[in-house]
Each structure stands twice: as C-alpha cells, then as structure tokens.
Amino acid sequence: MARRLTPEQARALADRVSYYRDLGIHDFYRRAASADITVETAVAEEVVESSPLEPEPTLPKAATAAKFPEASIKDPVAALRVIREDLGDCTRCVLHQQGRKQIVFGVGNPKADLMFVGEGPGADEDEQGEPFVGRAGQLLNKMIEAMGLKREEVYIANVVKCRPPGNRTPERDECDTCSPFLYRQIDVIKPKAIVALGAVAAKNLLGMNDTMANMRGRWYDYRGTQLRVTYHPAFLLRDPRQKGEAWKDLQEVMKYLGLEIKKAGN
Ligand code: URA
Numbered sequence: 612m613a614r615r616l617t618p619e620q621a622r623a624l625a626d627r628v629s630y631y632r633d634l635g636i637h638d639f640y641r642r643a644a645s646a647d648i649t650v651e652t653a654v655a656e657e658v659v660e661s662s663p664l665e666p667e668p669t670l671p672k673a674a675t676a677a678k679f680p681e682a683s684i685k686d687p688v689a690a691l692r693v694i695r696e697d698l699g700d701c702t703r704c705v706l707h708q709q710g711r712k713q714i715v716f717g718v719g720n721p722k723a724d725l726m727f728v729g730e731g732p733g734a735d736e737d738e739q740g741e742p743f744v745g746r747a748g749q750l751l752n753k754m755i756e757a758m759g760l761k762r763e764e765v766y767i768a769n770v771v772k773c774r775p776p777g778n779r780t781p782e783r784d785e786c787d788t789c790s791p792f793l794y795r796q797i798d799v800i801k802p803k804a805i806v807a808l809g810a811v812a813a814k815n816l817l818g819m820n821d822t823m824a825n826m827r828g829r830w831y832d833y834r835g836t837q838l839r840v841t842y843h844p845a846f847l848l849r850d851p852r853q854k855g856e857a858w859k860d861l862q863e864v865m866k867y868l869g870l871e872i873k874k875a876g877n
Pocket of ligand 1: 743
C-alpha cells in the first residue's frame with residue numbers, strides 16, 4: 612500500500628503529472644486502471660512506492676519526438692526556426708497583453724554543448740529581443756567567460772518568452788503554457804549539460820518544487836541530459852557573497868564537459 616501523501620508531496624506529484632502531459636506523455640498506468648483510480652493517484656502511488664519526489668531518471672525522447680514538426684528536421688537551425696514559427700505572435704497566455712514588446716525566443720549556438728535556462732525576459736531583453744542582455748546578462752556573460760567559453764558558444768533561453776509585467780515571477784499557468792517550447796528547443800539543441808538559473812528554471816525543468824538550497828549541489832537527469840541548478844545572476848547581483856557558491860556549481864559543469872578549470876576571479 613502506498614503511504615498517504617503530505618500536501619507538498621501531493622502538489623509536487625500533481626506538478627509532475629502536468630509536466631508529463633506537457634511533454635505529451637499520457638500513459639502512466641502500470642496496472643489496469645479501476646474506475647476510482649485517476650491518473651494523478653496512479654502516478655502518485657507509483658512514485659511514492661519507488662522514490663518520493665526524486666526526479667525520474669529519464670523521460671522517453673520519443674514521446675515528444677513524434678509530436679512536433681521539427682522532429683524530422685536534421686538541421687538544428689531550421690528546426691529551431693520551425694519552433695519559432697509555431698510560437699508565432701503568441702497569445703497563448705496573458706503575458707501577450709501585459710506590455711510585452713516582443714517574444715524573446717533564445718540565442719546562441721544551436722549545437723551547443725551547454726545551455727543556460729533563465730526565468731523570463733526583463734525590460735532590456737524585451738527591448739532587444741534577446742535573453743540576458745541587461746545587468747543580469749552582463750554577469751551571466753562573465754560566468755560563461757569564467758568557464759572558458761564565449762556567449763556565442765552556448766545557448767541561452769528562458770522558461771517564459773514574454774516579459775512578465777514589472778519583472779514579476781511568471782505564474783504557474785504562464786510557465787506551463789510556455790515551457791513546452793523550451794523543451795522543444797532543448798530537444799533540438801541536445802546539449803550535453805543544462806544549467807538552470809534560479810528556482811523558476813529548476814522547478815520547471817525538473818517538475819519539482821523545492822528550495823534552491825535543496826536543488827543545488829547535485830546532478831539531475833533531464834530526459835537524458837545532465838542538469839545542474841545554480842543561482843540566478845540577478846540574485847547574485849543582489850547577494851554577491853553567493854558568487855563563490857555559483858562558481859562551485861559551474862566548476863562541476865566544467866568538469867563534466869571536460870573544460871579546463873583555472874583559478875577563479877570574481
Ligand atoms: N532574467 C532572466 O531570467 N532571463 C533573462 O533573459 C533576463 C533576466
């Protein structure tokens with residue numbers, strides 16, 4: 612028998628189900644469903660019986676691959692263009708009518724080994740149509756350079772592609788509506804590693820709801836790609852004492868990618 616879920620676990624599991632659905636995965640049952648077992652309870656029991664709240668090791672790529680037109684396109688530039696066209700002049704969530712100037716899709720090397728995922732565009736990004744070009748972006752550039760890479764060598768995208776008004780945190784439904792486009796970008800780029808910048812990116816990519824303190828410091832398997840969580844550069848601008856911690860996270864990524872680790876500057 613599965614044990615009872617705490618409200619946090621129930622919420623995390625419901626999030627997981629919603630995440631799977633975004634990915635086009637609907638078949639959760641391991642045993643025949645009876646009339647009184649919902650998809651949510653079936654998944655909840657299965658996850659609790661195995662390892663509560665641990666991210667699933669690998670989600671099947673094929674589950675999404677067949678679903679989207681870019682799946683059959685070999686050239687990642689063309690495939691990303693198809694995703695961008697599919698996004699169109701998006702009106703899928705309220706952000707389209709809350710002052711956005713333009714959609715901020717993503718930037719960088721479509722064959723990047725390393726991908727950074729942030730939360731959503733701010734004023735500068737909304738103005739310029741490119742992620743991480745404001746103050747947080749300048750710091751991200753320094754982080755990338757400290758890793759021995761150039762901004763053009765990595766790919767940078769956000770969970771939501773329109774600026775939330777006043778730079779507020781994107782709402783759950785906005786993330787749920789927009790993040791499938793991010794998942795598709797990741798599927799095309801196929802990076803070796805992903806760095807989730809801050810809690811919004813981490814929670815949306817991992818389908819879990821936890822604190823930064825708990826999410827940092829370990830590797831996750833995001834559908835076959837290694838993922839590390841670190842602090843958002845905007846947070847590091849507010850609390851520069853945490854830069855050393857972020858650097859530890861990035862060094863783990865560097866080790867994994869086989870990048871040379873030099874003495875860190877600030
Ligand atoms: N913060 C983000 O999360 N993304 C950006 O693109 C800019 C700031």
